[in-house]
Amino acid sequence: MKGKEERYFIPFLAVSDMLTSVVGSVNCIMLDVMQTTFTNNILCKIVFYTIALTAGISLFLLLSIAVQRYLIICRRHRLNLNSRKIMVAVSVCLSVACSVPFAVNYGVNEHFSESRLVGYRYGRLKHGVYLSGLVYAIFFINLMLFTVLALVFLYGRVGWVIFKHFNAQKLKQTNVSKETSTAEKLPNDSITNNLQSKTQELKNTDGSYSKPAVNPEWKNDSSIEPTQSSDVYTESTVPECSSSAAKNGNSTQPKRLKKTNRSKKRRRFKNKFTLMFILITAVSIVCYMPVGMVVLLEGIFPDFWERLSETVAATVLWLYHTYIINSIVNPIIYAFMDAEFSTALKALFEKCKCSKYYSK
Template sequence: MDNDTDMSYKLDKWNSDLARGLIPNNVILSLYIITGFMGNSIVILIYGFKMKGNKEERYFIPFLATADLWASLVCASFGIALNLMQAQFNNTHLCKAWWFFAAFTTFCSASILLIIAVHRYLKVCRPLEGQMTLKWKRFALCLALALAFTLSVPMTHFYGSVPFPNEEEGIVGQRCSRLKSTNKTGSLIFGGIFVLVTVVVIISLISLYSRIGYTIITHFKYPKRTAKPKSNIDTAGNSTTADNSQVVHSSSDNQLSETETGMHSVETDNTELSGVVQSTASTEKTSGVKRTPNSTMNGKAIVFKSSAKRRKEQTNKKVVHKFTLLFMLITVIFLVCYIPKVIIMLLEARNPRFWEEFSDFARPGILFVYRMYIINSITNPIIYAFLDNQFSTEMKKMVRICK
């Protein structure tokens, strides 16, 4: 009995020493929880309920914020629990459940980022082809949930409470980590599938956004020039020549604008079209030139493509490109935060004693790098605040109301 009491005392002391060395990590994880909860809650509130009008460019943001909210809460709280019970995590069912939810939320976030990349690719690089309708967007989100669930379920089989020996003190604790007693072949297969999915996601994100970035750079470097309509018509022949060139530009630009942004004002076009009739009649009276049906239709096309409409289209293109750059930045941060975790998980799978071989001094640094992926879930609201003017405006309104 005295021996058991002594062993228990040594185990408690060892666990306390390990937890004390991880206090800075707990402080950082607590900040992750606070920042992730507040930031993503504001994003969900503003994008989901406050913003009115066309939400085409912002459709996926509330769903991504929801995944990031749960990821920051679950993963950061799980990390604190692991830090406090480095050698005394005896509840294997709680360990399995925590691993499942941590994996599920992170996989959801990664899957939604991939969907967003495909959505941006279609809008920027394939504007005249089929786009993601509301039905396909919902289907893609359901598919992301199903994929995340499928990849997370095996975590309950390969992770749990494992022995954590202290050879110097002659004691053995329990920590929540990858199980050493599971089938090695099955573990390697799961690890291979996990690595394959991760590599596919990373390569897909890099490939899609590389193409998107090239298209945007090309657009700004070589902008399309749109001819301005002429107000004075000298002869019917000159009018036809100028109008035909303008019709080509009008048709091309109209298709691009409507496909890219999904916004097209019929009322504005009718107003502009009515102005064509008056302008044409006035010109015929003053100049005495008889307008043919073809030249009249060409004149309509000229005024139909007014300077105000062109400015609107250019603004819409800038909105598309701005949101594309926003999502590109989010994806870059995702890759920077997740790649170290994947590398450490691969090393952990190859070496069953990976965590045991680190000293108490080196372990906090490795754990910080291992949990850097949580940063991805708390930085997105900051990016929105700096790059989305409408989000910044709504957030300022909320601050003034709270005061």
């Protein structure tokens, strides 16, 4: 795979996004359908734990990718394979540790509406674990704020370096174009001046031209030729020398252009790859922040859902599930901004089409 080091985290992030999309969608549909008829306490704890686990892995992997991009772009430091493996393992372990309190503090509660029992609902437990639930809610929102600030700082530094690089490239291209135009004019001017000086030497003081004495040995020499318009003799070796020098210059120029184009292509790939992760991170922040706010409100107010009207509860419930949007949008961003990913995806679809065609 091209750019293997650059793409090391992508397979893990893709698997995590896929699990988050599948697990989150199935669990949320099940919970939404049985909002007041959910009675299995153990299943409720498993559902919340798996949702938090898969979503947490995605978020911590994004933080690991931000650290890697910061080190590559800003510090010119590349992580070795062991360091990247450790970062993936730490992301999984942190997600497991941060998801355990969901299994402790969440379960099935009696749900009241207008002081009347209407059923049983999943969510933050109201009794017995209020203090631990409050502490975890505060810890959870602080962890999310720290993650967001870290992502903003890291990608802010990366974006600033890329911005300065683009400005430097524009200035460099402007200077190179000016130097190229100046260099193109110089050989023509020098040849013209040389020819004028040769012509002036052959011109007499009275304004007439005289044919210089030609050595018999030069008669068959092709380097001295009479012009058809006059008797002035010019040395054809001058333009020949200049043309040979130009040929030598032109022969080395494609090599320089190839090297320049290759380095530009490499930098363009690196910058586009970084911008792709900046966009993915921005979408993740927008999708995860509402979830953090709802978890904080659940920790402070155990009867948070009972205080809401049906319309407001439906809106808050939709915000509670926005993390799934992040896992769905990420592959779309890969497809549009990662050329190798889109090429592999097209090849996969072509193989599927061919297999269907031959099966018929």
